[in-house]
Every structure is written in structure tokens, then in C-alpha cells.
Amino acid sequence: xxxxxxxxxxxxxxxxxxxxxxxxxxxxxxxxxxxxxxxxxxxxxxxxxxxxxxxxxxxxxxxxxxxxxxxxxxxxxxxxxxxxxxxxxxxxxxxxxxxxxxxxxxxxxxxxxxxxxxxxxxxxxxxxxxxxxxxxxxxxxxxxxxxxxxxxxxxxxxxxxxxxxxxxxxxxxxxxxxxxxxxxxxxxxxxxxxxxxxxxxxxxxxxxxxxxxxxx
Numbered sequence: 001x002x003x004x005x006x007x008x009x010x011x012x013x014x015x016x017x018x019x020x021x022x023x024x025x026x027x028x029x030x031x032x033x034x035x036x037x038x039x040x041x042x043x044x045x046x047x048x049x050x051x052x053x054x055x056x057x058x059x060x061x062x063x064x065x066x067x068x069x070x071x072x073x074x075x076x077x078x079x080x081x082x083x084x085x086x087x088x089x090x091x092x093x094x095x096x097x098x099x100x101x102x103x104x105x106x107x108x109x110x111x112x113x114x115x116x117x118x119x120x121x122x123x124x125x126x127x128x129x130x131x132x133x134x135x136x137x138x139x140x141x142x143x144x145x146x147x148x149x150x151x152x153x154x155x156x157x158x159x160x161x162x163x164x165x166x167x168x169x170x171x172x173x174x175x176x177x178x179x180x181x182x183x184x185x186x187x188x189x190x191x192x193x194x195x196x197x198x199x200x201x202x203x204x205x206x207x208x209x210x211x212x213x214x215x216x
Contacts, residue, residue, distance in 0.1 A: 003182050004192030005212060006037045006115060006136070006171060007199050008059065008087065009044075015200050016041045024051050026206040035192065036213070039087050039115075042073055048082045057115065058086030060093050063102040075112045085113030085133065087194075091140045097126075104130040115171065115194070124160050128168050135164060136171040136194045154188055161189025179214050 009015035015023060020040065027038065028051060039057045040047065048056045062072040078086065088103055089095050095103075100116065104127070107114045113133040118124050119140055128135060137160050157172055164170045172185045173194035182193055195212070202208040 001186065001191070002035055003186055003190075003213075004035045004037070004134075004169070004171065005182075005209070006039060006057070006087075006134075006192065006194045007209070008039045008090070008173075008194060008196040009041060009200055010059075010092075010196050011041055012197075012200050016044060020044050021047065021050070023200075023205060024054060027209065028054060029206070030210070030213075036209070037085070045078065045081055045083055052082070056083055057113075058083060059090065061086040061088060061103065061107075061112070061114075063099060063106050075107065075110045079110070079112065084111075085115065087115045087117060087136075088132075090117045091119060091138060100127065101130060104132045107132065117173075117194070121156060121159055121163070124163050128163050128165075131167050134169045134171050134191070135160070136173055138173040138194065140174075154184070157185060157188040157190055176212075179211055182212055182214070 009020060024047060033053055033055060037055045037057050039059050041059060045058060058073065058078055060073060061075055061078060064072055065074055065076050089100055104114050104116060115134040115136050116127055116132040117136045117138055118127060124135055124137060161170050169191040170189065171192050171194045172190045176193045176195045177198050185193055199205050199208045
């Protein structure tokens with residue numbers, strides 16, 4: 001099984017506005033886009049139309065539809081741009097549990113894919129019953145660091161995979177830096193990885209992505 005690789009562009013200077021277009025042009029040159037997802041800033045989601053072959057996701061989405069909801073990001077508006085999925089509840093954009101439940105339930109009605117970010121096994125147990133498309137396990141203390149979650153907490157990845165039980169795909173993130181981290185996560189039961197600085201802040205992001213993908 002080949003890994004799904006979700007790249008969170010966050011709001012790094014080299015990954016928003018004009019700079020993100022240059023990054024996407026590089027990524028567009030991959031031999032295959034299967035299993036590669038690009039999670040962009042809300043201001044850059046318009047680029048889905050300029051890069052139709054790339055699978056672009058949002059970094060956040062709200063539970064409401066159209067209406068008097070100033071500043072919200074609806075699934076309807078995203079789907080209107082050709083975007084069919086989003087991160088939700090990232091450690092840098094946590095939302096209340098009741099809103100998580102509302103958003104995931106609505107995503108199932110809308111055929112909109114959610115990558116639900118969680119911080120521990122308790123949250124995996126709590127939200128896996130909602131059956132979002134993905135659950136992304138990211139221990140907050142390892143995010144942006146040099147120690148991979150697959151090295152620091154392999155037992156939790158195994159337990160998380162058993163809880164998800166194939167009904168929800170499992171991603172792991174935080175500290176993922178190389179192909180070995182990806183392969184180890186997969187061996188422990190994950191379906192792929194969620195990665196940000198390991199690619200986006202690399203001197204050659206495209207080369208780093210290719211190395212993580214391995215031989216597809």
C-alpha cells in the first residue's frame with residue numbers, strides 16, 4: 001500500500017500568495033499525484049482552478065452553509081472552487097468538540113472529506129465513531145521538532161490504528177522527516193502522514209516530497 005501524503009502549507013512566507021504558486025508549479029511536475037494532497041491557506045484555495053491536476057485541500061472549514069456567517073469558510077464555497085476536503089481541528093486551530101461533531105456530520109452529508117486532527121488516544125476514541133475520512137494523530141509537543149512520532153510514540157500509532165479499524169483512515173504527523181518515518185508509520189498501521197515544515201521549510205521542497213513518496 002502506498003502512503004497518502006498530506007502537506008500542510010500553514011502560513012509560511014514561502015507558502016502563501018505568489019510564493020505558493022511557485023511551489024505548486026514545482027509539485028505539478030511530479031510523475032504522479034496519486035495520494036498527494038496540498039493543504040493551502042484559505043486565501044490561496046482559488047489556485048485549485050489554476051492547478052486542476054493537484055488535489056488541494058483547505059486548512060479549516062466551518063459547519064455552516066451559505067448565509068449570514070461573516071468570515072466563515074463553508075463546504076459549499078469550497079466545493080464551488082473544486083475543493084473536496086479540508087483539515088479540521090489542527091493543533092494551531094483547535095475548535096470546540098460540539099463544533100467538531102457538527103462539522104464532521106455535515107461533511108458526510110456533503111460528500112466532503114475531513115482530515116480530523118487529534119492530539120491523543122482519548123480523542124481518537126471519541127471522534128473515530130463519527131467516521132471522518134481521516135484522523136490525523138499529531139502529538140503537539142512533537143510538531144515542528146526533530147523527533148518523529150513514529151520513533152517517539154510507536155505504541156500509540158498501533159493502538160490508534162486498531163481503534164480506527166479501517167473505518168477511518170489514519171494519518172500520523174509531527175516530526176516526520178524522511179522515508180523511514182513514513183515506512184515505519186505504515187508498518188505500525190497508518191495509511192499515511194501529515195507533514196508541514198519537513199517539506200515546506202526544506203531548501204528543496206519538491207526533492208523532499210519525492211524522497212518521501214519513494215517508488216510509486
